[in-house]
Amino acid sequence: MPAIISIKNLSKTYANGFSALKNVSLEIEKGEIIALLGPNGAGKTTLISIVCGIASPTGGSVLVGGHDVVQDFRHTRGMIGLVPQELTTDMFETVFNTVSFSRGLNGKKHDPVLIEKILRSLTLWDKRDNALRELSGGMKRRVMIAKALSHEPDILFLDEPTAGVDVSLRKEMWQLVEELRATGVTIILTTHYIDEAQQIADRIGIINHGELLLVEEKQALMRKLGRKELILDLATPLDAIPAALSDYALTLSEDGRQIIYGYDAGSNHGGISGILSAIEAAGVSFTDLATRQTSLEDIFVSLIGDK
Ligand SMILES: Nc1ncnc2c1ncn2[C@@H]1O[C@H](COP(=O)(O)OP(=O)(O)O)[C@@H](O)[C@H]1O
Numbered sequence: 161m162p163a164i165i166s167i168k169n170l171s172k173t174y175a176n177g178f179s180a181l182k183n184v185s186l187e188i189e190k191g192e193i194i195a196l197l198g199p200n201g202a203g204k205t206t207l208i209s210i211v212c213g214i215a216s217p218t219g220g221s222v223l224v225g226g227h228d229v230v231q232d233f234r235h236t237r238g239m240i241g242l243v244p245q246e247l248t249t250d251m252f253e254t255v256f257n258t259v260s261f262s263r264g265l266n267g268k269k270h271d272p273v274l275i276e277k278i279l280r281s282l283t284l285w286d287k288r289d290n291a292l293r294e295l296s297g298g299m300k301r302r303v304m305i306a307k308a309l310s311h312e313p314d315i316l317f318l319d320e321p322t323a324g325v326d327v328s329l330r331k332e333m334w335q336l337v338e339e340l341r342a343t344g345v346t347i348i349l350t351t352h353y354i355d356e357a358q359q360i361a362d363r364i365g366i367i368n369h370g371e372l373l374l375v376e377e378k379q380a381l382m383r384k385l386g387r388k389e390l391i392l393d394l395a396t397p398l399d400a401i402p403a404a405l406s407d408y409a410l411t412l413s414e415d416g417r418q419i420i421y422g423y424d425a426g427s428n429h430g431g432i433s434g435i436l437s438a439i440e441a442a443g444v445s446f447t448d449l450a451t452r453q454t455s456l457e458d459i460f461v462s463l464i465g466d467k
């Protein structure tokens with residue numbers, strides 16, 4: 161399937177000379193949920209702004225639905241709904257009008273039936289005549305999503321949808337994203353919450369200092385995540401793993417004081433008890449044992465380094 165968004169060697173240097181994006185390439189498939197994970201200042205909003213045609217790239221190109229976002233701005237912008245990081249809208253306008261006007265601003269025909277459907281799906285219908293300033297924070301965020309969906313976009317960008325949001329609202333947002341995906345919308349969200357990326361994305365991209373450091377299927381990350389290690393502290397340091405244990409994929413630490421066995425956390429303890437008996441039978445005694453598991457956080461921290 162051709163990518164719905166194709167980002168090639170994208171760079172952005174702001175007028176003050178700051179390089180916010182460095183040679184970013186990324187293909188996004190129709191219907192997937194991709195999370196761009198990175199600390200504040202990583203370049204996430206800059207990347208989204210360029211794809212949405214709000215900021216101009218200083219190098220590289222972006223195609224949305226096969227059209228260039230600079231040359232074919234009107235077409236590509238029409239395919240995209242954007243929920244910005246900052247809630248910017250007229251707080252005195254009613255919910256219904258806010259969403260309906262937004263559709264008009266995107267050059268689409270007035271369609272009250274569709275607006276009703278969108279408001280109902282976001283449980284905003286009862287609030288349709290309320291001014292935005294009368295709504296709770298969570299409801300305001302829902303209105304922003306309704307606005308972004310009002311012109312029936314193929315692609316939805318959610319820039320930090322749950323930053324500064326309480327736990328129950330975060331769960332509700334995740335649920336909402338899942339429901340939207342079921343309608344076939346491609347969703348790109350940015351976040352600096354590791355668990356958020358892990359919870360709702362099909363793929364995770366890690367971005368830092370304007371560089372895309374890794375893009376990977378969540379399942380593949382989970383497999384890495386599922387790696388466990390059994391560590392045995394030896395009573396006496398060894399020079400090498402005894403030949404009697406060569407059938408097992410064991411590693412000796414550099415100082416010879418630990419034997420390490422890596423296994424898949426999902427695979428029924430990886431035959432640990434068998435290994436322990438074999439080690440004992442080989443005459444190796446240990447003083448302590450521990451297991452450890454790599455997490456997405458470990459991967460993130462090791463990539464981000466300075467955080
Ligand atoms: N208009 C601008 N001029 C100069 N620097 C900017 C501008 N907008 C953003 N930046 C800088 O670019 C970097 C990336 O910003 P941004 O894309 O907003 O990051 P994120 O969304 O990941 O927090 C930051 O260091 C920010 O200060």
Ligand SMILES: [Mg+2]
Pocket residue numbers: 204205206245319320
């Ligand atoms: Mg941002």
